[in-house]
Amino acid sequence: MGKxxxxxxxxxxxxxxxxxxxKSDEDFEAAYKVLEGKIADNDQFKDGFDSAEKLADALELERTLDTELGQLFVYAHLKHDQDTSNDTYSALESRARSLAVKYSTAWSFLVPAIMAIPEETLKEYAEHPRLSDFKFDLEKLNKQRPHILSDKEEQLLAAAGEVMHTPxxxxxxxxxxxxxxxxAVDKDGKEHELTQGNYVEMLKSSDRSLRESAYINLYGEYNKFKNTLSQTLAGVVSTHAFSSxxxxxxxxxxxxxxxxHIPESVYDNLVNTVNxxxxxxxxYTELRKKFLGVDELKMYDMYVPLVEDTDxxxxxxxxxxxxxxxxxxxGEEYVNIVKEGLENRWVDVYENKGKRTGAYSSxxxxxxxxxxxxxxxxVNNLFTLAHEFxxxxxxxxxRKHQPANTSGYSIFVAxxxxxxxxxxxxxxxxNKLEDKKQQLYLLNEQLEGFRGTVFRQTMFxxxxxxxxxxxxxxxxxxxxxxxEVYGKLNRKYFGEAVNYDDAINVEWARIPHFYMNYYVYQYATGYAAAASLSKQVLEEGEETAKRYIDEFLKKGSSNYPIEILKNAGVDMTTSEPIKNALDVFEAQLTKFEELLADLQK
Structure with a gap:
């Protein structure tokens, strides 16, 4: 490995x-100074909104400031991430974050002021031509009204926020x-430092002794603190129950x-269809047991690749x-956008000293x-590149087809x-590869992705x-x-091919997503929606691809995410998309079994 x-x-x-x-850091500084000077210039709106024109003035100004702040922040954080050891850009990012706090504070009055407008009046305002870009945002605010408390109650809940976040x-x-x-100790008796970051990598090791040792040592430690951790989890669940x-x-x-605006039936459809x-x-676990050639398949055997990433x-x-x-x-338009990104330096490609690890799109x-x-x-980096594109x-x-305020998209579809x-x-x-081992490797990665995202996240x-x-x-x-609840679910999901022990029962104690209030299901629904949509495009062709681009990629947050997906061809209020995704998994599993049989002849 080179320097x-x-x-x-x-x-x-x-x-x-x-x-x-x-164009330069100097241009950044000039823009920063201008925005800093006008970010709190909103006194004319703090006495409320007695006309649609005045509300439009406020929303347009807030949107402009938010856009300018976004550009400052992105420049600063990308400069920082390309070399985190550069103190100049660390300071730049810190200043951008501070400016974001000032902006948030200065405009915190806006939503309460809008909610002070009577519901019917706000609906009338929303029909004003200057508020057409904001009509959906105002509709969402109006729908929150039944759950908005009095000013004093809202202030009390806000003040209690820090306490409620304690668990x-x-x-x-x-x-x-x-x-x-x-x-963790390998088959030769050599010790390896075990951390949160390298645990799963150890479970991918071909050394079964190392896998077992890592598994036992990690869950053994969580087991020591299970009573304490049960109460931190109970505490956060209590805050959710209190708030609702x-x-x-x-x-x-x-x-x-x-x-x-996700119907609860979406959640139930996911769980029931997967079940x-x-x-x-x-x-798949039976196949894993057979392929690994073990008398007893253990939970620490679930991550080791069935096919090595060879050649x-x-x-x-x-x-x-x-x-x-x-x-x-x-289609050509989509591909040309990708080419533009590849040719016109959208991508910061290679590692350098101080560069942030991992990958992301910003x-x-x-x-x-x-x-x-x-x-x-x-090849894993190729898939990461495809993912980020x-x-x-x-x-x-x-961003091209929506105004700034609806150009983002929710986590449900992200x-x-x-x-x-x-x-x-x-x-x-x-379809292009001729090497059956490479085909098997690809299928193994897809099966593992599905297992980890759809099955595992649905279990969560x-x-x-x-x-x-x-x-x-x-x-x-x-x-x-x-x-007890977690152990029963684990057994239900992974089936009789696995020889279980009590260590896995405490896995709930190491999953931080359980503190994020009904977040994990979105990993599974998003994966299933993508599997269903891609299957449609591959089978149906150009018109379906155009629908996917026009009704999904171009829509931002201009509608509720469930409706955007429905218009694109995936109705997540039904079980069909989940079934379609599971059909894809079954087809991949069948291909894997057939290829494996061919290679073993």
Whole structure:
């Protein structure tokens, strides 16, 4: 492995072009100074809104300021992430964050002031031509009215927010700073440091002794603190129940899903449909047991790859070619946007000293998308590039076709476009590759992605709902009770091929997403929606691809996410998209079994 280069040693064509936001740091400073001077210039609106014109003035000004702030923030955070050791850009990002706080504080009066407008009056205002861009935003605010409390009650809840956040903060400190694991020991008796970050990588090791040791040592530590951790989790569930009760919702789940106007039937359809098809996951675990050749398949055998990533080198130049070819089903316009990104420095490609790890898509209204990569010459990085371009082109379309205030998109649909691109890439590569081992590798990655995202996240969702129902029905959340519920679910999902032990029963204690209030189900629904949409495009062709672009990628948050998906061809209020996704999994599993049989002849 070569010496890691510095930022200054990067070739310009391999870095993102931030001069498309500000030509120089000096231009950034000038824009910062201007925005800082006018960010709180809103006194004329603080006495309320007695006309649609005045409300339009406020919303247009707030949108302009928000757009300018977004551009400042994106420039600063990208400059920081390209070299986190650069103190100049660390300070720049810090100042941008401080300005964002000032902006949020200065305009915190806006929503309460709008809610002070009588409902029928606000509906009349929304018909004014100058408020056409904001009509949907105002509609969403009006729908919140039944759950808005009096001014004094709202102030009291806001003041209690820090206290109510304490269980999550305590858990975060424990899980990120205080918990310490014994080293894992490999088959040769060598010790390896065990951390949250490398645990799953150890479970992927071909050394079964190392996998078992990591598994036992990690869950053994959580087991020591299960009583304490049961109470931090119980504490956060209690805050959800309290909030939903005082705001007049029927349940914690109803309140959580109402934020994106998601019917509770979507949640139930996901859980019920996956449960009806658990035989597919059981078939996969049986295959895993047979392939690994073990007498007893254990939970620590679930991550080890069934196919090694052998002889599958992928340079960045080759990856660009694979990506462009794989996305052809989406049409010339879509592919040209991807080419523009590849050719005009949307992507910061290679690692350098101080560069932030991982990968992401960024940008804001008024800028092109930007993609951070830390390229390694393997096929996984190709899939990451496809994933991030899914986000980026989604953002490109929504910013081009929507006004700033509806150009973003909700978390419920955020992973659809990215996962969609991965599905097209996998299908294209499978059909083009002639090496059966490479085909098996691709299928193994897809099966694992589905297992980890649809099956596992649905299991998490089922657990999360179960413990909220327990709390809301007056049943105490104890370590024993949580472990019993989790253990039964784990056995139900993974089936009889697995030889279970009690260690996995306490896995609930290490999942931070259980503190995020009905969040995890969206991973599964997003993955399923992408699988269903990509299957439609591949089978039906140009018109379906056009519908996907026009009715999904271009819509931003101009409608409720469930309606945007429905117009694109996926009705998440029914079980059909989940069934379609499970059909894809079954087809991939069948292909995997057939290829494996051919290779073993």
């Amino acid at each position: 890691l280069i510095t930022r200054e040693e990067q070739q310009l064509e391999n870095t993102w072009d931030l001069t498309t936001i500000f 999550t903060q305590v858990y975060g400190m424990f899980n990120n700073a205080d918990v310490d694991f014994k080293p 009760d005082v705001r007049g919702y029927e349940s914690s789940r109803q309140q959580a899903l109402s934020n994106n 009806d098809n658990l035989h597919l996951l059981h078939r 599958f080198e992928m340079s960045y130049d080759n990856a660009k070619e694979w990506l462009v070819n794989a996305l052809q089903p989406l 940008g804001t209204y008024g800028t092109n998308p930007f993609i951070l990569m830390n390229w390694q010459n393997n 899914g986000h980026s082109v989604h953002s490109y379309y929504s 992973e659809v476009a990215s996962t969609f691109n991965e599905a097209l890439l996998a299908d294209y590569m499978f 969702a089922e657990f999360e709902h179960a413990i909220h129902v327990m709390k809301e029905s007056g049943e105490p959340l104890t370590a024993g009770g949580l472990s």
